[in-house]
Amino acid sequence: RGIIERPGSGSRPLVIAHRGYSAVVPENSLAAVDAARALGVDFIEVDTSTSADGVPVILHDPDLDRTTNRKGPVANLTAEELSFVDAGSWMGPGFHGVRIPTLAAVMRDIQHRGGELLLELKGEWSSGAVARISELVVETGIADRMIVQSFNLETLETCRDLLPMVARFLLRMVPKPEDIEIARDLGAVAINPSYKGFSMRKSVVTEIRDNDLGVFVWTANEMNEWRELLNAEVDGIITNHPGRLQGFLAGR
Numbered sequence: 689r690g691i692i693e694r695p696g697s698g699s700r701p702l703v704i705a706h707r708g709y710s711a712v713v714p715e716n717s718l719a720a721v722d723a724a725r726a727l728g729v730d731f732i733e734v735d736t737s738t739s740a741d742g743v744p745v746i747l748h749d750p751d752l753d754r755t756t757n758r759k760g761p762v763a764n765l766t767a768e769e770l771s772f773v774d775a776g777s778w779m780g781p782g783f784h785g786v787r788i789p790t791l792a793a794v795m796r797d798i799q800h801r802g803g804e805l806l807l808e809l810k811g812e813w814s815s816g817a818v819a820r821i822s823e824l825v826v827e828t829g830i831a832d833r834m835i836v837q838s839f840n841l842e843t844l845e846t847c848r849d850l851l852p853m854v855a856r857f858l859l860r861m862v863p864k865p866e867d868i869e870i871a872r873d874l875g876a877v878a879i880n881p882s883y884k885g886f887s888m889r890k891s892v893v894t895e896i897r898d899n900d901l902g903v904f905v906w907t908a909n910e911m912n913e914w915r916e917l918l919n920a921e922v923d924g925i926i927t928n929h930p931g932r933l934q935g936f937l938a939g940r
């Protein structure tokens with residue numbers, strides 16, 4: 689569990705910026721990564737999937753509709769076509785021209801400017817696609833400053849086999865006792881439930897922690913939720929409001 693422990697953090701949960709500092713700048717953009725870094729969060733979470741020509745790009749949804757000026761599946765456009773898409777205007781005219789970054793751009797940004805990356809792999813990733821991430825890890829040398837997470841068990845299995853130098857988290861909506869064994873097989877160091885799943889299955893969360901696995905809860909944006917998660921001594925809180933969460937934790 690070394691990578692998820694911070695010297696001097698005591699029982700304070702780690703603060704993880706969800707899709708970057710997504711409450712204030714367009715999610716999953718380099719600006720959102722930078723704003724989260726400026727806060728000094730413990731990890732910056734972003735989502736990745738691949739373009740039509742197999743380039744890993746940073747976007748949450750499988751379609752472009754919600755957060756860009758284009759429509760249709762991300763997987764229908766090449767990386768070059770995606771590089772012209774406006775992924776900022778949906779959040780306000782001041783963000784016009786914000787782009788969808790490639791994973792390479794985000795990892796190089798982390799390499800040169802600092803920060804720790806929690807990378808969510810959306811959907812199923814082929815061996816070839818994970819191998820591309822592996823190349824980027826070697827190129828940037830940030831293996832010890834990043835973690836991959838996924839809901840997809842096959843993807844995590846491929847990461848275990850082809851990306852062994854990067855720690856893994858298993859994502860679950862609602863955690864179940866059998867997830868502990870699944871996480872062990874995948875070599876995952878944490879099982880991360882939704883806040884709702886955490887609330888529904890507190891005894892499972894205790895069992896996960898008793899088995900020396902971490903628990904990082906997503907996506908908790910309210911103070912009453914943070915209070916509950918702090919009392920439960922979870923390892924980390926994934927939030928759109930990392931600045932407010934830091935303020936809340938500092939006041940405890």
Ligand code: G3P
Nearest residue numbers: 706733735808859906926
């Ligand atoms: O970090 C976990 C969380 O991001 C998973 O949900 O839909 O926001 O990617 P989603």
Ligand code: CA
Nearest residue numbers: 733734735808
């Ligand atoms: Ca995510």
